[in-house]
Amino acid sequence: MPANLTPQYKEAEQRYRQAKSLPAKVAALQEMMAVIPKHKGTDHLRADLRARMSRLMEEVEKPQATSGGPQPFSIRKEGAGQVLIIGLPNSGKSELLNALTGAPAKVGDYPFTTQVPMVGMLPFENVLFQLVDTPALNDKDIQTRLFGLLRNTDLLLVALDLSGDPVREMKEINDLLDQWGYSLLETGQAIDEEGARIQKPAILIANKTDLEGAQQRYTELQHRYGQRFLILKVSCMDGTGLETLSEEVFKSLNKVRVYTKSPTGQPDYDTPIVMARGSTTADAAERLHREWREKLKYALLWGSAKFDGQRVGRDYVLSDGDVIELHG
Numbered sequence: 001m002p003a004n005l006t007p008q009y010k011e012a013e014q015r016y017r018q019a020k021s022l023p024a025k026v027a028a029l030q031e032m033m034a035v036i037p038k039h040k041g042t043d044h045l046r047a048d049l050r051a052r053m054s055r056l057m058e059e060v061e062k063p064q065a066t067s068g069g070p071q072p073f074s075i076r077k078e079g080a081g082q083v084l085i086i087g088l089p090n091s092g093k094s095e096l097l098n099a100l101t102g103a104p105a106k107v108g109d110y111p112f113t114t115q116v117p118m119v120g121m122l123p124f125e126n127v128l129f130q131l132v133d134t135p136a137l138n139d140k141d142i143q144t145r146l147f148g149l150l151r152n153t154d155l156l157l158v159a160l161d162l163s164g165d166p167v168r169e170m171k172e173i174n175d176l177l178d179q180w181g182y183s184l185l186e187t188g189q190a191i192d193e194e195g196a197r198i199q200k201p202a203i204l205i206a207n208k209t210d211l212e213g214a215q216q217r218y219t220e221l222q223h224r225y226g227q228r229f230l231i232l233k234v235s236c237m238d239g240t241g242l243e244t245l246s247e248e249v250f251k252s253l254n255k256v257r258v259y260t261k262s263p264t265g266q267p268d269y270d271t272p273i274v275m276a277r278g279s280t281t282a283d284a285a286e287r288l289h290r291e292w293r294e295k296l297k298y299a300l301l302w303g304s305a306k307f308d309g310q311r312v313g314r315d316y317v318l319s320d321g322d323v324i325e326l327h328g
């Protein structure tokens, strides 16, 4: 299988082999991923590079036993899903976190204000998402750790600046993601587990719509990327578009909320079980209590059932808002 590797690739590979430090290895591998010819013949090799990068990232993310200090880029997931705000400098990532969650992220009218990720909780009806503001994607000093953080996240909000050139920004972001082995999942596209890239669901956030000329740039952006991605027009300044954002986040995360009730009681609508779309009554039972998975014989269902209180089996696929009564 001829891979037709270029001298540039071979040079980077040599540097990779000789690299002594972790950052040097990542940098060389990053270059190999960037310059490798992209065709069928290199599919295997690219998947292998991506796996190597994953392993390196794991090492990067691992808390250093000696340092003992805080690990700001290693964030424990909380809530119904983790959502990362990414983008270039000054696009309003931190302002967006503040506007949506009230978290006090530092905002500046100069680039690279944010140096470490910052977390807030984003409410939608009766659930909370973990929203994370991140440093600019093109900040070389934090790239290794930032792209490590991207690996396990559930959804990306790509912040674009309508006062600049959002189409160019989007291209630059795509290139950076590509270099680090990522790609954005497009509308209607299913995740390809075998693919050479880590695909991440994403919503484009066209920010600063309050500014002069923003509408025209939004139209251009929509024209260029609207078929492939959901684009939301927002302003952190006057609040435009922010009310609907959390609902779109919920939809993009592909989750359902299910409520349980006892035979005599009422469902508790304040504490949903949040599960991936496609989950079954047996999955819900397990979330309630581990033994319930084995114990469950059937459930009574209100919501997506044909009639209230319909009896359904263990493999019944639940819909958002369903109420179930478990029977062992």
Ligand SMILES: Nc1nc2c(ncn2[C@@H]2O[C@H](COP(=O)(O)OP(=O)(O)OP(=O)(O)O)[C@@H](O)[C@H]2O)c(=O)[nH]1
Binding pocket: 087, 088, 089, 090, 091, 092, 093, 094, 095, 096, 106, 107, 108, 109, 110, 111, 112, 113, 114, 115, 134, 135, 136, 159, 207, 208, 209, 210, 211, 234, 235, 236, 237, 238
């Ligand atoms: N007019 C207007 N200005 C905004 C809006 N959102 C953010 N800004 C301004 O844009 C500048 C950059 O905002 P930040 O939130 O710091 O941008 P950032 O993407 O976090 O920047 P880095 O941390 O440097 O990557 C600040 O001066 C904000 O006040 C908006 O919706 N409208």
Ligand SMILES: [Mg+2]
Binding pocket: 093, 094, 095, 106, 107, 113, 114, 133, 134, 135
């Ligand atoms: Mg910031």
